[in-house]
Amino acid sequence: MVDLKEAVADLVDNGDTVALEGFTHLIPFAAAHEIIRQEKRDLALVRMTPDLVYDQMIGMGTASKLIFSWGGNPGVGSLHRFRDAVENGWPAPLEIDEHSHAGMANRYVAGASNLPFAVLRGYVGTDLPEVTSTIKSIECPFTGEELMAVPALRPEVAIIHAQQADRRGNVAIWGITGIQKEAALSARRVIVTVEEVVEEFEPRPFQIVLPSVAIDAVAVEPEGARPSYADGYYDRDNVFYEAWDPIGRDRERFAAWMERHVLGVENFSEHLRSIEGTMG
Amino acid sequence: MTQIARDNYTTDEMMTVAASHELRDGVVCFVGIGLPSEAANLARATHAPNCFLIYESGTLGAKPDVLPLSIGDGVLAEHADSVVSVPEVFNYWLQAGRVDVGFLGAAQIDRFGNINTTVVGSYDSPKVRLPGAGGAPEIAASAREVVVVLRQKPRAFVEKLAFVTSVGYGRGGESRRRLGYQGAGPAAIITDLGILRPDPETKEFTLVSLHPGATVEEGKEATGWDLKVARELETTAPPTEKELEILRDLQARTEASRRRAESS
Numbered sequence: 001m002v003d004l005k006e007a008v009a010d011l012v013d014n015g016d017t018v019a020l021e022g023f024t025h026l027i028p029f030a031a032a033h034e035i036i037r038q039e040k041r042d043l044a045l046v047r048m049t050p051d052l053v054y055d056q057m058i059g060m061g062t063a064s065k066l067i068f069s070w071g072g073n074p075g076v077g078s079l080h081r082f083r084d085a086v087e088n089g090w091p092a093p094l095e096i097d098e099h100s101h102a103g104m105a106n107r108y109v110a111g112a113s114n115l116p117f118a119v120l121r122g123y124v125g126t127d128l129p130e131v132t133s134t135i136k137s138i139e140c141p142f143t144g145e146e147l148m149a150v151p152a153l154r155p156e157v158a159i160i161h162a163q164q165a166d167r168r169g170n171v172a173i174w175g176i177t178g179i180q181k182e183a184a185l186s187a188r189r190v191i192v193t194v195e196e197v198v199e200e201f202e203p204r205p206f207q208i209v210l211p212s213v214a215i216d217a218v219a220v221e222p223e224g225a226r227p228s229y230a231d232g233y234y235d236r237d238n239v240f241y242e243a244w245d246p247i248g249r250d251r252e253r254f255a256a257w258m259e260r261h262v263l264g265v266e267n268f269s270e271h272l273r274s275i276e277g278t279m280g
Numbered sequence: 281m282t283q284i285a286r287d288n289y290t291t292d293e294m295m296t297v298a299a300s301h302e303l304r305d306g307v308v309c310f311v312g313i314g315l316p317s318e319a320a321n322l323a324r325a326t327h328a329p330n331c332f333l334i335y336e337s338g339t340l341g342a343k344p345d346v347l348p349l350s351i352g353d354g355v356l357a358e359h360a361d362s363v364v365s366v367p368e369v370f371n372y373w374l375q376a377g378r379v380d381v382g383f384l385g386a387a388q389i390d391r392f393g394n395i396n397t398t399v400v401g402s403y404d405s406p407k408v409r410l411p412g413a414g415g416a417p418e419i420a421a422s423a424r425e426v427v428v429v430l431r432q433k434p435r436a437f438v439e440k441l442a443f444v445t446s447v448g449y450g451r452g453g454e455s456r457r458r459l460g461y462q463g464a465g466p467a468a469i470i471t472d473l474g475i476l477r478p479d480p481e482t483k484e485f486t487l488v489s490l491h492p493g494a495t496v497e498e499g500k501e502a503t504g505w506d507l508k509v510a511r512e513l514e515t516t517a518p519p520t521e522k523e524l525e526i527l528r529d530l531q532a533r534t535e536a537s538r539r540r541a542e543s544s
Contacts, residue, residue, distance in 0.1 A: 023337045023338075023351070023352040023366060024337065024350040024351060024352025024353060025337075025352045025354065048366070049351075049352075049414075068412065069412060069413055069414060070411050070412045070413065070414035070415075071411050071412055072411035072412075074313070074349060074350030074351065075313070075314075075349030075350050078409075078411075079411075082409070083408075083409045086406065086409045087405070087406055087407075087408075087409055098398075098412055098413070099413065100413040100414070100415065100416070100417040100418055101336055101366065101370060101413070101414055101415040101418070102370040102371075102374070102375070102415065102417070102418040105366045105367040105370055105371075106367060106370075106371070108367070109367050120371075120375065120418075121375055121418070121421065121422065121461075121462075122375075122417055122418040122421050122422070123417060124421070124447075124459045124460065124461070125444070125447040125450055125455075125456075125459045125461075126413075126417050126444050126445060126446065126447055127398070127403075127443045127444045127445070128398075128413065128417070128445070131403050145460075146460070175354060175357050175363070176337045176338060176339065176352045176354070176356070176357050176363060177338070177363070177365060178337060178338065178352065178365065178366050179365065179366045179367070181365060182365065182366075182367060205363075206357070206362070206363040206364075229354060231354055231357070235354070236349075236350070236353065236354070238349060238538055241349075
């Protein structure tokens, strides 16, 4: 159990490949803000579904590369900082390595399994292999069938948010668990933020437990996934996602918002207090 | 979002109801967010109570009582038969051939049902950077058949896609079959004006049914290629009172739940 500030300072280096995962649910906003505040640079960010949190990191110049499969503001529209980086190179050019969800999911599985690549059916006939160098066709050595290969993802750091940790540092996640387990097990260093620490986990349907031996740092960050949601704790703040659209759309408004609500605060709980009543 | 009132319903309502009719009871359906999800859940609430809905966030047998805004909303997990990881939903369910029908949306579509959700303009310096592939390429490849739901407009129904994100019938004819996909390809494109189905030989999408009040002229004007029209053009059955009531109730509940979340 450590402080999130320390965990990010110790475990995230400039130039690292960093995966902050979460499939609508349990998105690690608190950790992302800490990375922005510590002005980490030149990160290769990995995520299947980059949403507002990567919009913020990209707009603040944290990333030089994005490895992803779907980048949007779900139910609202575009990620304007992401688009500005790709379309206009602002604030810096952003290299992209673009896949489908199936491709990304299998890349994590290969990474977690210590294999050099994964094999799947898909991509054939699409334009993706033409623009993405990490998609190559491969012949099955047994049947001769043509399949597609994608290289393993081995991020230096994976960061996820979970509901609970116990005192020994095991972590419990329930509800939609997406790709978090695979992301954590594919990475060399793992940071988990949690809603709370409990004496013992209760059994819950579809719960997964990530043992402490797979984790390098656990930090308690209540409400650390806001404005996304944490099943059992709080709902998704849909108003925030809508209110983000005009903020993200405008470079100056974005910079001012980040200055006031992310750079200008000490930690995530201060951030949450600072935006109270301001997002719609 | 133009909605022209036809009678006592909107063109969007007509589109959703027509799309819901494509979902037969008891099938396994892989559902995209937005219009496809609305149609699939209307089907589940009307003629297809036993359809099995799968969302790419890993929710199997999802039974949302309000429409999800995002693919990983909690309401999808709440009453689901099972919740699995993302690799599992794509590998063990979709790729394994357990999905009967994929319900997809699109930013752009061409005459052979190929879909673009990646870029408008050139890839290296795009005019508009779209969200990207998501789950669509593999749904289009591996679901036994696919139904696409989108509003018919010239900038969506284009002569040539800037980027092929997900394959329909490729260049038409036998070209999809040669790619070796297990799925048969798109069976229908449901729009706010009518229903398009592929020609059995050329695989070019042809207008086979017009929604009540829509005209062939409108359909042609909203299409960026020279839209073929079936010789025996049908008129889509209008939504029933019951369908409209259930759809509006679903939308009202979705709105109310959003408002509740806002005020809490």
